Amino acid sequence: MRNLEEVIAELPDLHRDDLERWIGNALVQASQESGTAKLSELQFARVRLICTLRYDMDVEEETLPVVMDLLDQLHDTRARLHTLSQAVLAQDEEVKAAVLQVVTEARRKRQG
Numbered sequence: 001m002r003n004l005e006e007v008i009a010e011l012p013d014l015h016r017d018d019l020e021r022w023i024g025n026a027l028v029q030a031s032q033e034s035g036t037a038k039l040s041e042l043q044f045a046r047v048r049l050i051c052t053l054r055y056d057m058d059v060e061e062e063t064l065p066v067v068m069d070l071l072d073q074l075h076d077t078r079a080r081l082h083t084l085s086q087a088v089l090a091q092d093e094e095v096k097a098a099v100l101q102v103v104t105e106a107r108r109k110r111q112g
Contacts, residue, residue, distance in 0.1 A: 001031070001038040007047060013055050014047070022050060027068055 008014050022028045023037065028046050030037040039047065050068070053059040059067060088099050 001033065001040060002044055003036050003038050004030075007039055007044060011048065011051055014051055018054070019047065022047070022064075025065065027064060 002010075004016065004019060007019065008016055019028070023030050027050060028039065028043050030039055030043065032038070046068070049071075050064060053064065053067060054061065088096060091099075
């Protein structure tokens with residue numbers, strides 16, 4: 001866990017008022033410990049990503065919630081796909097072959 005001062009010290013381009021606004025707009029979630037806002041490693045990574053989007057890629061402030069929501073959805077989809085893949089791999093060979101056949105047929109249909 002890092003407090004806001006540590007986050008700002010590690011990210012020299014980050015402005016404190018930007019970070020506080022992102023927390024206020026729920027782009028980043030801070031927890032409170034002894035009255036001090038702290039960020040987990042995951043939330044610190046989100047701040048780094050938002051800094052890249054905002055400062056390096058010039059993504060508009062108003063667009064950040066949409067971009068972050070889409071990235072969150074993509075991350076969630078990847079996690080679900082990983083879980084599904086693990087469940088399929090745990091099955092016997094007959095079930096795995098049947099799943100592979102269905103996936104292959106669906107891919108062919110999409111490709112025309």
